[in-house]
Amino acid sequence: MSPANLFLIAALLGSGVCVALQGPTNALLAQAVHSPVNAAFLSFLVGTIVLGVMIVVNGVQPNWRSMINLPWYAWMGGVYGAVFVSIVAFAAPRIGIAQTLTILIAGQAATALVLDHFGAFGLIVRPINVTRALGMAAVVVGVLLVRRT
Numbered sequence: 001m002s003p004a005n006l007f008l009i010a011a012l013l014g015s016g017v018c019v020a021l022q023g024p025t026n027a028l029l030a031q032a033v034h035s036p037v038n039a040a041f042l043s044f045l046v047g048t049i050v051l052g053v054m055i056v057v058n059g060v061q062p063n064w065r066s067m068i069n070l071p072w073y074a075w076m077g078g079v080y081g082a083v084f085v086s087i088v089a090f091a092a093p094r095i096g097i098a099q100t101l102t103i104l105i106a107g108q109a110a111t112a113l114v115l116d117h118f119g120a121f122g123l124i125v126r127p128i129n130v131t132r133a134l135g136m137a138a139v140v141v142g143v144l145l146v147r148r149t
Helices: 003-033 038-056 066-069 077-095 097-118 130-147
Strands: none
Touching: 003 038, 003 077, 003 097, 077 097, 077 130, 097 130
């Protein structure tokens, strides 16, 4: 495996840690501000500040002209993020972070299979096959096992 792939895997694992930590910390914030939506807003505010600092430090300049030509759905990432953060902040203290994230991951994996299958949003087409379907079934079994109390 190439060093670039190892770095990518490590970065993705680290991002997974961040997702697992985000739920309970935003749930704490939601308790303090009396709303998962308020917590999501504050989380995005802090995230925006961090990204602003990263832009300055890295000297990254957006290509404003290319942004004008984007389709409307290219701007929906913030909406998806707001829904995700709000719902996880609401669900985590009620059903636990393990159940919250395994159910969430099942939704992500199922959607990812469909997006890959059709090459949506310019992705490489990766058709659903028996192996991938079995992998998705394993994810569903994982959700069911984690949900057993």
